Amino acid sequence: MFIFLIFHVIGWSQKYTISGYVRDKKSGEDLPSANVYVEELKKGTSTNNYGFFSLTLPKGNYTIKVSFIGYGDVIKKVILDKDIKINFVLSETVIQASEITVTGERSNKNVESIEMSSYKLPVETIKEIPSFMGEVDVLKSIQLLPGVQSSGEGNSGFYVRGGGPDQNLILLDNAIVYNAGHLFGFFSIFNADAIKDVNLIKGGAPANYGGRLSSVLDISMKEGNNQTYHVDGGIGVISSRLTVQVPIKKDTSSFLISGRRTYIDVLTKPFIKGKMKGSGYYFYDLNAKINYRFSENNRLFLSGYFGRDVFSFKNSEDGFGAKFPWGNTTLTARWNHVFNQKLFQNLTATFSNYHFIFDAEQSDFEFKLYSGVKDYAISLDYTYLPSVLHTLKFGAQYTFHDFEPGSATARIGNTNFDTGKIIHYYANDMALYANDEFDISEKLKFSIGIRPTLFQHIGSFTRYQLDDKRQAKDTIQYKPFENIATYSNIEPRIS
Template sequence: MRFFFPGVSFFLSLCFFSINLFAQDKPGQEIRKYTISGFVKEASSGESLLGTNVYVKEGLHGTSTNAYGFYSLTLPKGNYTLVVSFIGYIEQQFKINLDKDVRQNVSLDNKPVETREVTVTAEKEDKNVQGIEMGKNTLEVEKIKTLPSFLGEVDVLKSIQLLPGVQSAGEGNTGFYVRGGGPDQNLILLDEATVYNASHLFGFFSVFNADAVQNITLTKGGMPANYGGRLASVLDIQMKEGNNQKFNVDGGIGFIASRLTIQGPIKKDTSSFIVSARRTFVDLFMGKPFVKASSNINGNKYYFYDLNAKVNYRLSDKNRLFLSSYFGRDVFNYKSPKSSFYIKVPWGNATATARWNHLFNDQLFMNTSLIYTDYNFQFEGGQDVFSFKLFSGITDYGTKADLTWLPDVRNTVKFGVNYIYHIFVPSNASAKSGSVVFDLGKILREYAHDGALYINDDFDVSEKLKLNGGLRFTLFQQVGPFDRFIKDPVKKTIVDTISYTSGQSVKSYHHLEPRFSMRYSLNHLSSIKASYTQNYQYIHLASLSAISLPTDVWIPSSDKVEPQFGTQYALGYFRNFKNNLYETSVEVYYKEMKNQIEYEDGYMPENSVNDNVDNNFVFGKGWSYGAEFFVKKAKGKFNGWIGYTLAWTKRNFPDLNNGNTYFAKFDRRHDVSIVLVYELNKRWTFGATWVYATGNLNTFPERLYFLSNGNIVEDYGSQRNNYRLPSYHRLDISATLYGKKKKKYQSSWNFSVFNVYDRYNPYIIYFDNKFENNTITIQAKQISLFPMLPSVTYNFSF
């Protein structure tokens, strides 16, 4: 393991450096300090509450709970009033005489329904101003369930698209772009496991069953050092832990899918489980008697499903164990009723995470994880004696340890180590005709070690100034077995092959990624924040289209592909009004992305068969800049937000567009989201969302010519992305009716209308040619996918 030694010593020296630094905090003072720490959970279910505000009234020193509900405050000896508060829960206060270390576990009760305030985010009232985070948003799933849904499916990924700086990949699509970064530059984590393809049905639905999800956090700028591996954002999704107080069944029936979740204690107070399932039922209507036997869609079968399961054990007050997993598949099958033609296409993700939380002492918290994740896609088809199979995927085995050290009330130090072993399966194919097997090459796999060490300190310098500094050291090594095909630059035929044996280094990279952010309070209602982030990304998504598809292929940085490198500068002004009733912010950013990839002009998928996928790439850079405006009313019967983004996104590839800079396909000048929620009474809640986005760019032909076989050939001009589609806008509304509360059984109806004013938003534009009366007319035709669509969802719980 020679590979990791330089890193370890580097890491150790960093730790010592920082410990020395922190030891000098308040030199010469002899006042003894003690620590108040504990876990905060929800009383009725026993679920950990993350992000709960914990502070002492005296001096307003505070913190918030981590992802496992743990908090720790180290303060000078004295008498304090500890306040534990979370929006939607009854605040609790404790008198504490701090003359020794105190353990204070807290259970918070939900506020009674009568005073329930629907809020979309749950944060400390002035957290947006006083926290150091920029470009970070947390959404609570229970709250987004009252927003309009698409076909009755509450979708966490579509909800985050309503935040400023986050763009939807397209009509009804769960894919997203953050601040000009590509879809592969978002790290999507489900209980710490990377989800490589987060969509079902080509993006119309995400793989996250809202019933199984507790919390979603999106970090789009100022990424702290504990996260890495992606340039644009981290979307951290936490699964529910399961109720450790009583058994609970939740379920629902929507327009296209039904859901069922069962949770309960294994042993009351100490362990619990949750199992959640979702499946579409459209395929059940695809056969008789709903569709005519002669119809073309007969023989089609499509469905998707998701399974989530999680158990957790509280081994002791200091040790907790979590096991969680996800399994989901999309399945498309077609068999021609008459002919011998068939297609089978399954694809999906599987993840598993085992985590152990350990509290060394009141100031040092550790989480260690073992993580497995797998994504694979397969396409199988045939006709008569022919059969053909194509498959691709990625599998990760990972482990990590994250430690949080809270030496005093002014510092939160995070450090840790992370290691992933990747196995990439880029496009592989096999085909045969009868007994003759075609030579589509041996199965190509690519292997890589991916390691990181980090340290990060969140430091309250003074009442006004807060600093966050971090350093991430990353190592990436592509190893054999691997065959590098050397191609003739003109003929494009393989002229030589370099073979690497198992474990032999193909190429290795190591980089330092500094992260820095600061907050300066102008007063208790306003602050200025700034951040600087550097990121390296060692995996790349080779995509033929602008949205993420199951056929997209993940590949590692290699001897051919250098790691993606991103630098982001952001500056923000945050201001609250009317006693924190209104939160506003303005953020500007500038971002540079190097070593971006695209397929070369004229690439066709079969070019990658029996070749290294990365032999077909061209390389370039991108940059984006913009401003995000955000106004939010977080409390009250009437709440919601308005987000507006003004942005520019550009690309430059020497081998594309004659080397001229061009606007990226998803360069959108204006992007607006308005989200409004109105709680009429305890039974009715209304929601509305309106989105507006400048149209995407497309490359349209400039001229044409005819061939003697009658075909029309389109000739693209010199300018890539030369046409902007019409703008996109849409209004959705919803009404949620909560059933009368019976003893145990609770229910709600959600009525949603998607695209209320029936806007024909462009999905694609294609060219139709008509031949009539000796003239040929070429007409551009716009296809819009979704007209006004009402839907109903019924949810129950007992």
Template sequence: MTLKYFFKNGLGAILLLLTIFTKSYSQEKVTLSGYVKDARNGEDMIGVSIFINDLKIGVQTNVYGFYSITAPTGKYKVSVSYIGYKTQILSLDFDKNKNVDIELKEDERVLDEIVVSTKREDDNVKTTEMSVNKVEMKTIKKMPALLGEVDVIRSIQFLPGVSSVGEGSSGFNVRGGAIDQNLVLLDEAPVYNASHLFGFFSVFNPDIVKDVKLIKGGIPAAYGGRVSSILDVRMKEGNSKKAEFSGGLGTIFSRFAYERPFAKEKGSFVVALRRSYIDILAKPFLNADLKGSRFYFYDFTAKANYKINDKNTVYLSGYFGRDVFGADFGFNWGNSTSTFRWNHVFNNKLFLNTTVFYSNYDYSLDSDLKKENNQDSFSWQSNIVNYSIKPDFNWYANNKNTISFGGQIIYYSFNPGQATAVSGGESRSIGLPNKYAVESALYIGNEQKVSEKVTLNYGLRYSNYSYLGTGSATILKETDVQTGERKEIVNTVSYGKGETIQNYGNFEPRFAINIGLNNTSSIKIGYNRLAQYIHLLSNTVASSPLDVWTPSSNNIKPQLSDQIAVGYFKNLSDNMYETSVEVYYKTLENQIDYIRNADLLLNPSVEADLLFGKGRAYGAEFFAKKNKGKLNGWVSYTLARTERKIDGLNNNNWFASRIDKLHNLSVVGIFDLNKKWSFGTTFSYSSGTPASFPTNKFTWQGIALPQNYTDERNTYRIPASHRLDISATKKNKHALFKKGESEWVFSVYNVYNRKNPFSVYVRQNEDNPAVTEAVKYSVFASILPSVTYNFKF
């Protein structure tokens, strides 16, 4: 599908039809539209409620801060409200179509209280959104953090349905999904590895993050490409009112951010930089053999926007980060993304956002010996690159129908691995050819207010995927898949540049309904089908930066998931408390596993080492949250199962997935004592993850060799994990030179010194090789205190 065809015959026809309809409809009523911004810094505000009290109709601003509301001619009072901000009541004459931009001021009465919601007060009950969690950055910054460093990824793991395989692991798991089944977006560009330092910290600089939204189910038709969840992270636009400098000095790294307006406040920008200095602090204490050790990370994030006129605004943002780790060897990995967005208002009812992005994740391994001895060395590099264009339309047809439609094209380039080995001064290149693919999609969705008590959100997405040459297709012999053995290659077919090797297409319907029981409670039902065309190959306990991404091919089919969820939502005490109970059931198709001793790196026949099957995940999530007041936070509990059935493994029976956790309990509490002091605490408990251990052993030449005689997988569990963290924040009157504001953050991670197991493995006893022993490995096995100084002026 070419760009010309995409626009001319797809979206172009829809746009023409809707524009004509809009003009004809606008003759009957008038429309109020515009942007809502924060009066303090000019940032666009997401999810602000615009409500006409007399008519009992309302809308919310979209993710770009735009709103549109239509009403019969007349004079009305319009309420503009958002948690933590003063509600504005505007008296407006709806005599003609108008553009009205609105600025909201923070409510001084609640500035010292934490608000743990980025949505309007009754969203929990009124909207069709379910299986969705939003966390305010103000809340994340007051939660206790590892070594005092605020982290988005660690914070969302306290939400229901979200977990990880253990402390120190990279990525996160949502409702039984693997980490590659989460689409992580930074200003709409995908981030393939969202972790620094092997999962200890995330790539998101808290000083530049504006909005965090996790979608676990009922995923809108505008999103696609992953079968588990969407983590949508939006960056600040930059202060358009005044110059501002902020940052922090911490135990592990320091960060700095600068933002200011330009072009007479028609534009603004923000830049942020972080750099860890563990390597610098540790260098004096390292022995001579480790003086050349490298272990640090850095990232640079920037964004600018410019308002051309009332109908056109452009944005440019980018992220560039890297991790370096090594002593006698070296790991090196990093993400680079850049996003260009164009917001265009066609008229009062039709809004367009066009996104063009570039994303590159590269990773490498090398021996440090090559810097001293050219006779013996090894280096290996790999990466995945994306280019994409994505137009998204919002059409505010009337007060009962808000239609979204658009599409996307993504071009993939995979470098599975290029290596150079030098032995005795002789160099040899080892590598795999690049792989290419194109994924395209069209979608349309509608949020429809059927009645005062019933709201629907339904849509359809069609995705098409082509695996392309230049390249070759491996033809595998049809064998008895129940053996779990490596498949035999019978032929290899070559394809020229741009030739289609394999093509897949999938319809992905989405549906959600909200049935209001009364003003404070509702029942919601959601269903979505999702397709995923790229895969992460990893047969380790936890994902590593060197795991290989690969596209769907003639041998690897796209992953598919179907999920249905039902929930009961109840608000209490004038929306101060939100409660919900959700149950879900999800099926997964074409799940990947591996033969025993599979070779995943630099293996030209890696597809022969793969096994395929299906999965299922089901559970119940309980959530209670206090939104306002001096003491607030939430409690979440998840009861869940995640299982797989892979042909050739576990005697072809269902078995618990490596990420299965039966119980997951999280408690978050934040207390504002006064304007100077606030305190935070988090507690988490989770069941141990499954593990496979030998059932017997045999001895050969005095060495014990363990064996799993029954071939059963994940029949044991490692011990449960639990941890308590606390923090205290002291606000100061000023920052540097008696200007601005600052604060000290004191935190203690793992208060009662719990040695939580990351994994349990079997090894030979060092003193007696004929004896095998089980060993518990913990990443954080002690109390970790820290202090951080944050400032802004």
């Protein structure tokens, strides 16, 4: 009897891991935040941003149920006597009935999640919200959520927890977006046809996010259909859009390109006559993404966004003309690697550029102003899943900032004026992070994290020393990458 009990305990203590991906049957795209539930244990997990899940369980027979909003459930019986890999493919559900009774139930994910006040919005949900002039707007949609305030009537900027619009961390495929609005904030830059899902964290952000005070808006682009060709688009009141998804190699790789352009300039052209003829405004967006699955353990993503607003003004009566182009450019390269069934790696390199140009001229006068910011970033992120109740995330992040607050040139007749040498401010922005999440009980979850940060103002840079009359009396010249000032901080996270 004693020997039997020993073998029983040893058998129960043996643990094995089930891991894999949850994907859309129609498009082949990974499904983030899908629920993977073990019915016998009344416990489960959810897939990460790339559709990957991992469950470490005692040896035994289990029923695994996978579900996702808008998709039919998939249930599989599993005999767990060794580590296994299994992928789940879900199909969208279509319900047809002569009479349907609809009952609503409040979603509790925002209070059940360790990330307090967290909202995950699939783009299909956003498209169901009534839109202005037929333009589906991601930023205006999140303004309908509790605790999110609009920065003005018709403006896509938003306030969270008392912070300004500039204190929201907005990410598009991990690349920072500095100005998320078109037409001075009236429309957002995010084309809903190219967006996969939207994740808003209003409080309790995990340690892998930093650099802002208010909230995190993490937006992911679609990966592209790797099963079949797919084309969709639309003609709206003020803009048209077209999205093309092409499988490069079925089940392995795909390409997506999506474009949107307004024709405000075309619609207003008949009404702009006389001395104002030639004035106008338009904006456009271009999204592209390509991904390649080398194996179940290695996958490469390349994505980019390019958008511009162009406003032009002409007055033929006095010969004055001006043009105001501004916009964002982002690029992302990401490599996903699964070391084993418990350890997931994500290596990401991003580039972000925002600029504003004012260019004016009149007869023998010209004036040009430029300002902008460029970010070059790389991050290495790991997720370790030791058990169904425990998740450990850790990594390192580095960003090189290139700030150009403003440079101006002017010409009057044959005389040229400028502000001198174009001033750039360079900085290193570094962070390490670790975040540990674990379930104490069915109703109690705990998360603790730490994020040490380091910010360095570096050269090349010229510092002027001023006298009492504010006149330069001396200069200090810093060489490229020479340290000028260093600021450090340790940010604890607990929820």
